[in-house]
Amino acid sequence: MDYLDYFNDNQRPLLRPERRLLKDRSNPLNDFGDLHFLDRFRMSKENATEIIGLLQPKLSGDLVRGTPISPSLQILIILRLLACGTFHRETGDLCGVGESTVCKIVHKVCSAICELKKDFIKFPNAAEQATYKVDFYEYGNFPGVIGCIDSCHIPIKFPSTADVNVQGVCTPTMQFSNIVAHWKGSTHDSRILHNSSLYGQFETRQHSGIILGDSGYAQTHFLFTPYLHPVRPEQQRYNQAHMLTRGLIERMFGVWKNRFQCLRNTLRFEPRSPNATDSDFDGEMVEHQKHAGGDVYKKWN
Numbered sequence: 001m002d003y004l005d006y007f008n009d010n011q012r013p014l015l016r017p018e019r020r021l022l023k024d025r026s027n028p029l030n031d032f033g034d035l036h037f038l039d040r041f042r043m044s045k046e047n048a049t050e051i052i053g054l055l056q057p058k059l060s061g062d063l064v065r066g067t068p069i070s071p072s073l074q075i076l077i078i079l080r081l082l083a084c085g086t087f088h089r090e091t092g093d094l095c096g097v098g099e100s101t102v103c104k105i106v107h108k109v110c111s112a113i114c115e116l117k118k119d120f121i122k123f124p125n126a127a128e129q130a131t132y133k134v135d136f137y138e139y140g141n142f143p144g145v146i147g148c149i150d151s152c153h154i155p156i157k158f159p160s161t162a163d164v165n166v167q168g169v170c171t172p173t174m175q176f177s178n179i180v181a182h183w184k185g186s187t188h189d190s191r192i193l194h195n196s197s198l199y200g201q202f203e204t205r206q207h208s209g210i211i212l213g214d215s216g217y218a219q220t221h222f223l224f225t226p227y228l229h230p231v232r233p234e235q236q237r238y239n240q241a242h243m244l245t246r247g248l249i250e251r252m253f254g255v256w257k258n259r260f261q262c263l264r265n266t267l268r269f270e271p272r273s274p275n276a277t278d279s280d281f282d283g284e285m286v287e288h289q290k291h292a293g294g295d296v297y298k299k300w301n
Contacts, residue, residue, distance in 0.1 A: 026096045028076050041076070042083035042259050051075060058112040069097060069105070077102060078109040085262035123147075123169070123177050123198065129209050135172035140245030146209030147177055148249035149223070151189040152256075155266045167192045169211060174252040189216045193223075212246040 028037060029045055037045050052072045059071035073095060081091045081102070088102040097105075124132055129146045136145035147169040156162040163185025169178040183192050193199050193213075201207060202222040210222050219225050226243065230236045257263045 027073065028080075028095065029072070040084070041079050042261070043079070048076065048079060051079070054116060055109065055112050058115065059109065069101065073097075074105045074109050077105050081106065082260045082262050085260075085265050117179075121176050121179055123201075123207070124171070126208070129207065132172055133209055136245055139172060139248070140241050142212065142241040142245040144210050145212055145245055146207065147171065147211040148246045149193065149211050149213045149217070150246075150249040150253065151192060152253045153185050154263055155185065157266045165189070165192060167196065168249065168253065169198070170249045170252045172248065174248055174255060176252075189213075190218060193217065212242055214246065 028040070029048065032040065034045060037048070041048060052075050055075050056071045059074055060068075077091055077095050077097065080095070081088070084091075088106075089099040092099050092102045124146060132146045133144055137143050149167065149169045151165050151167045154164045154166060156164065164181060165183050165185050165187050167178075167180040167183075167189065168176050171177050178196075178198050180192055180196050180198075202211075202220075207222070210224050213223050213225055215225050215228060217223055217225055224242065226239045227235045230239050
């Protein structure tokens with residue numbers, strides 16, 4: 001038999017693979033009640049909806065072949081991952097997407113959040129500094145304070161050399177007024193400050209108040225540290241007021257880690273994409289900033 005004749009006489013239509021359409025994905029805003037949503041995402045539905053409204057214009061659904069992932073679901077995925085510190089696979093299972101897709105979403109959405117940093121994390125202007133001085137004094141009886149400074153070490157599992165030491169300055173309401181989140185975990189707190197733009201601003205007298213730091217920093221005309229060996233009564237009173245006031249920055253980092261449980265444990269991925277200029281920690285600080293003083297504090301602080 002001539003095989004060419006056989007195939008010529010037995011023509012069959014070509015079978016083209018159908019376009020792969022994925023099943024409808026879950027929508028946590030609709031699937032969970034208010035309390036269950038708060039437990040899983042560390043924020044209320046109203047707060048999550050606000051964040052979606054801010055980020056939606058910056059995101060597209062074109063991540064994978066097949067049914068695109070809506071920007072709102074992408075945002076909820078990253079909120080879940082940051083809030084609970086779960087594996088990518090577990091987060092994907094909750095929202096109905098694959099593990100590799102979650103990996104793409106992490107840096108994409110965090111980069112979009114980082115673009116909002118300048119809108120939400122600002123050092124106080126002259127009028128705000130005057131208000132902060134009053135608020136800090138009423139809280140801890142320490143005059144002239146416009147911020148408290150400290151650093152927080154974030155361990156990272158892979159790569160192990162990617163640990164980060166995050167510097168933050170807080171307001172009287174435990175919000176970030178300044179952050180530096182790109183130094184290695186082994187970097188000393190004092191070095192981070194000396195190489196920051198904030199240090200230059202204080203050195204050139206652009207700010208009228210002072211900031212409080214622990215004994216790991218050097219005493220300067222704008223950065224006040226505690227006495228190591230207080231002897232006189234006034235030194236002891238100074239240390240008491242200093243400790244009470246500066247305790248706000250430690251509490252703020254604690255609340256930040258409670259809100260984003262991924263920071264409380266060792267991170268399993270490097271929080272920076274290859275082309276990023278800001279770390280994902282900046283994004284988490286923006287999220288903290290957006291809802292400081294909200295329902296999460298009542299539940300976890």
